[in-house]
Amino acid sequence: MADLFSIFLTSVFVNNLMLRQFLGVSPYTLLCGSVRSALAMGAAMTVVLTSSSIASWYLHRYVLQPFGAEYLYILAFVLVILLAAYCTELLLKKALPSVYSSADAFLPSIGTNCAVLGLVILNLRKGYGLTETIVHSIGAALGLTLALVLIAGIMERLKLNGESRYFQGIPHALIIASILSIIFQLLVF
């Protein structure tokens, strides 16, 4: 139990997907505009990350391993993630149309976002069992959402303050990410 708890805390803060491992950094995620759309993106990412981690674990354990085809992991995981992202998109469209409309710009890019494949491969390389995989994925997804919301919130405030001409947009977001990354590093001690 203590072990699972430490996996969870580590994946939220110490090994934060975006700020410490650089997975999921793209113009879409850095400049999502408002806290509201950052939350929507975080929610969609959480569903995709968790579902594709679980599906990939089953695929690896019950299909790739028995057939001795572990070297096909890249191909297999990419297709699973694409499917998970597509299902999430459909689900969101039907169940939460308001969230969908504030998130439809980046939804098609979730399937090829490196956060998802990166997390699935990290789970595989660490040799996690099913429970650990689920805990690790939920923690990583929460950490990613936290990073997205923090960056979007600070960017919103900066816009009110008037941005510098040369730093507006991506450079600002990267420097905010750098400062947040230092803060997350300090949390370790």
Added chain:
Amino acid sequence: MLSRIPKGLFGENPVFRLLLGLCPVLGVTTTAFNGFALGAATALVLLLSNLTVSLVKSLIPGAVRIPAFLVIIATYVSIVDLVMKTFAGALYQALGVFVPLIVVNCLILGRADAFASREGVFPSILDAVGMGLGFTLSITLVGGVRQILSSWFPIFGMPPGAFLALGLLFAAMAVQDGRAADKA
């Protein structure tokens, strides 16, 4: 037609102009060599996938083109992954999770979708060479800057320094653009 190569290097530089593939640019650039190695691997996959996509483009129905491209790219990435693991184990360890992640580099999928699936074989190869060189050059540059700065400021060797270095490089780029615009 040969103008595709300088276009990939400067005008449409994948990292600094199109903002593609930021994850590896942040993730593996602790040294210039690591950056160069991943850049070269990415460029090789880009070349092979552009070539294949332009050859089979008439066989792929539009509705499933993204999964089809991903299967083609994933095949080449698997080859690179296995070869690097076998013949360059230390490098493979240093690059970590980013070697299999070449498959989701937006640059490769983007070029397959936007260019190789519409143009002939020869232009697609030139496009891949230009874009691949541009990506390799940029990622090596970021790696070099971080490696040199980290000998004075150790933070540039750590994760926060990656964001900081890239942010400052983008800002320097914007300053340069601003000057060019003022002159014009």
